[in-house]
Amino acid sequence: MSAEVSSPAESVLSVRDLTVRFATRRGVATVVDDVSWEVAAGETLAIVGESGSGKSVSALAVMGLLPTPPARVQGQVWLEGSDLLQASPQERRRTRGRRLGMVFQDPMTSLNPFLTIGKQVSEGVEHHLGLHGSELRDRAVELLGLVGIPAPADRLDEHPHQFSGGMRQRVMIAIALACEPQVLIADEATTALDVTTQAQIIELLGRLQEDMGMAVVWITHDLGVVAGIADRVSVMYAGQVVEEAPVDALYADPRHPYTQGLLGALPVIGGHGRELATISGLPPDPLQMPPGCRFWPRCTRRLDARCEHEPPTMWEVGPGHRVRTFYDTAREGSR
Numbered sequence: 001m002s003a004e005v006s007s008p009a010e011s012v013l014s015v016r017d018l019t020v021r022f023a024t025r026r027g028v029a030t031v032v033d034d035v036s037w038e039v040a041a042g043e044t045l046a047i048v049g050e051s052g053s054g055k056s057v058s059a060l061a062v063m064g065l066l067p068t069p070p071a072r073v074q075g076q077v078w079l080e081g082s083d084l085l086q087a088s089p090q091e092r093r094r095t096r097g098r099r100l101g102m103v104f105q106d107p108m109t110s111l112n113p114f115l116t117i118g119k120q121v122s123e124g125v126e127h128h129l130g131l132h133g134s135e136l137r138d139r140a141v142e143l144l145g146l147v148g149i150p151a152p153a154d155r156l157d158e159h160p161h162q163f164s165g166g167m168r169q170r171v172m173i174a175i176a177l178a179c180e181p182q183v184l185i186a187d188e189a190t191t192a193l194d195v196t197t198q199a200q201i202i203e204l205l206g207r208l209q210e211d212m213g214m215a216v217v218w219i220t221h222d223l224g225v226v227a228g229i230a231d232r233v234s235v236m237y238a239g240q241v242v243e244e245a246p247v248d249a250l251y252a253d254p255r256h257p258y259t260q261g262l263l264g265a266l267p268v269i270g271g272h273g274r275e276l277a278t279i280s281g282l283p284p285d286p287l288q289m290p291p292g293c294r295f296w297p298r299c300t301r302r303l304d305a306r307c308e309h310e311p312p313t314m315w316e317v318g319p320g321h322r323v324r325t326f327y328d329t330a331r332e333g334s335r
């Protein structure tokens with residue numbers, strides 16, 4: 001799958017064969033299994049999949065933020081020619097915040113309730129770029145302004161509880177952007193927000209990305225927001241990438257039955273509310289993965305014993321479009 005792939009010149013961050021296992025009381029759970037993806041400067045890669053598919057764990061592994069043990073991380077994480085998984089803890093700390101920024105899933109638990117917003121926004125700048133005094137304060141004001149917080153100078157001395165959910169999420173983005181990282185990983189960055197704030201933040205990130213040439217990895221369980229923001233999409237199921245494609249190809253011609261199900265489960269525009277036709281069944285227990293295709297127990301299009309017993313590998317179905325199936329679901333039609 002990956003042996004022939006070297007780190008492509010134009011990709012700024014390249015994840016290769018990333019595997020994360022957790023030692024648990026019930027045994028070893030492989031929650032991220034041989035995951036590969038890459039993202040280029042100025043590009044947005046969306047990683048989508050149901051809750052529990054391994055999106056956050058893989059992002060935390062890339063950031064070097066998983067405690068080991070209980071986690072065991074294998075693979076390669078190339079950031080411009082160096083493999084972060086081989087880097088020293090000091091080097092990783094230097095990279096984090098400086099070259100790789102991350103917006104975490106929950107802004108309330110990720111902000112320190114006891115520190116002022118100004119302190120939290122300026123910490124990274126102070127640490128990584130060595131700014132102090134009024135210069136540091138100016139940069140904090142600039143950052144809060146950048147993410148659309150009104151009258152930012154007046155709000156530096158306030159605490160997180162004085163900010164609304166949307167404003168806290170903006171603060172999280174300001175912190176992640178503080179040192180102008182080459183790559184921003186946004187994990188469910190807008191999931192907790194109302195639709196209007198969500199749209200504003202997506203618009204803001206798009207603008208910042210254009211200005212800064214940043215690569216963005218947009219992690220979400222909501223395929224609905226992906227169409228408007230991503231260049232490419234990587235679909236995860238039960239710890240594996242099951243389909244990857246340029247965004248238009250994914251929507252026009254999804255090939256994995258899971259992706260087809262996810263798209264079928266999208267609310268219809270102009271329909272009555274968000275009625276979701278969900279994919280029936282549950283994802284497998286990471287401690288008891290099916291030996292064959294992991295989606296087999298839920299798949300409406302499984303064909304024979306091969307799907308049940310043999311794990312499918314990724315194959316190319318179009319330019320940049322790869323899928324983990326045995327059969328060509330396009331040519332098979334809807335049998």
Ligand SMILES: Nc1ncnc2c1ncn2[C@@H]1O[C@H](COP(=O)(O)OP(=O)(O)O)[C@@H](O)[C@H]1O
Pocket residue numbers: 022024029031049050051052053054055056057058070286
């Ligand atoms: N510290 C941990 N120990 C054991 N299992 C974990 C730990 N953290 C996460 N997991 C498991 O890893 C899987 C993937 O979780 P996660 O990456 O958070 O999913 P997602 O972000 O896609 O919703 C889940 O089954 C979760 O229970």
Ligand SMILES: [Mg+2]
Pocket residue numbers: 055056057105187188
């Ligand atoms: Mg998550």
